Amino acid sequence: MDKYIGVPICEEDIKQLRAGDYVYLTGTVYTARDAAHKRMYETAVKGGELPLDLSGQVIYYMGPSPAREGRPIGSAGPTTAGRMDKYTPFFLKMGLKGMIGKGKRSDKVKKAIAEYGAVYFAAVGGAGALLSRSVKSSRVIAYDDLGTEAIRELRIEKFPVVVVVDSQGNDLYER
Amino acid sequence: MRTIRTSVITENIKDMCIEANHFLSEDMKERLVRAADNETSPLGKKILCQLKENLQIAGEDMIPICQDTGMAVVFMEIGQDVHLEGDFLEDAVNEGVRRGYTEGYLRKSVVKDPLLRENTKDNTPAVIYTEIVPGDKITITVAPKGFGSENMSRIFMLKPADGIEGVKEAVVSAVRDAGPNACPPMVVGVGIGGTFEKCALMAKRALTRPVDSPSSIPYVRELEKELLEMINKTGIGPAGLGGDSTAFAVNIETYPTHIAGLPVAVNICCHVNRHIIRVI
């Protein structure tokens, strides 16, 4: 059954999501991929301040192609989540509640997802043109120098995803 | 002898980068449609229909099929009777890539140094291969390669005793490990034989062959067919979420090798298997 939920995501919604659920997300998410993760991590471990408060938020692992005039964004599909695994448990501990990407997560990440009650969604890889239609606005909020890897605040509407790892640690890919 | 201005090459490469990122070849589209028709998993079918819709939107709205518009891989078969006039060939190719990625609103995904990792901001340099062939024409292939699937590619230095069974095991294990990361349905390019680097290059080249053109060598053709069946039985399915459509094709290239070796390279590509060929 399809579900419709808001982002940032609340605890009740997280609890009722199960691996395999088809979900449409509406609200605000933040993009960050390899370089932004590295920089946020290095800032945080040194005790510095992050450009956004992660608690309760959802990160979309995505680096868009440039937007044509009059459009909010270019092609906007997910990148491989596993490359962020090194940093993910740390951010989950800081309060991150959701991630959108594609592909497998490490056992450590899955354990952390269960421990901190979070959720990992997959969007369809290679469907960036289609997914861009669910992105209503995009604004760079930090790390502009990273180009496509900058942190962007996205307003999304009925953005289609599938729950891959739920808050109990179930993994759809392992079924 | 025929003189070709390198500016013609630049212009073509620019257009080809843009075209490749918005339109797939007919053979790829046909496989996608067929997979969507035949998929038995409801979720798999839904995803394949989304991929069809995605392709349509990409072409109509001129928005790249995938946001990872790849690192540009360029193959050039240059006729030995061609005389090039103008810029140094490599510069001409890179200029085409620069213009294509800038003017075509394509993502700049290349870093200048693999460890220092500063973005070059124009997607150059391309990875360029040239080959001298008979004739007075230049055949250019532009194949932008995404790294979700590139990262899942593998090379195996097998022993001659491993034989054809060893090759099958290697290819299927690479596909299994790739799973959802490589954005299935995949196209699997395989190189068998040669040396370490030759077989990797053959695997890449195999991806530029149409998915409906089996090998001309009878036993290789059989192997391609059998491997495709084995891969589609893994159940990985569209987007790795389960189903029958894990790969559209397995394309194999072979080359003579050393008495002591059996190199096998598996270059995995996603369903956005982009390649454009032009002859000038």
Ligand code: SF4
């Ligand atoms: S693997 Fe292919 S389809 Fe997937 S994100 Fe990369 S380029 Fe796009």
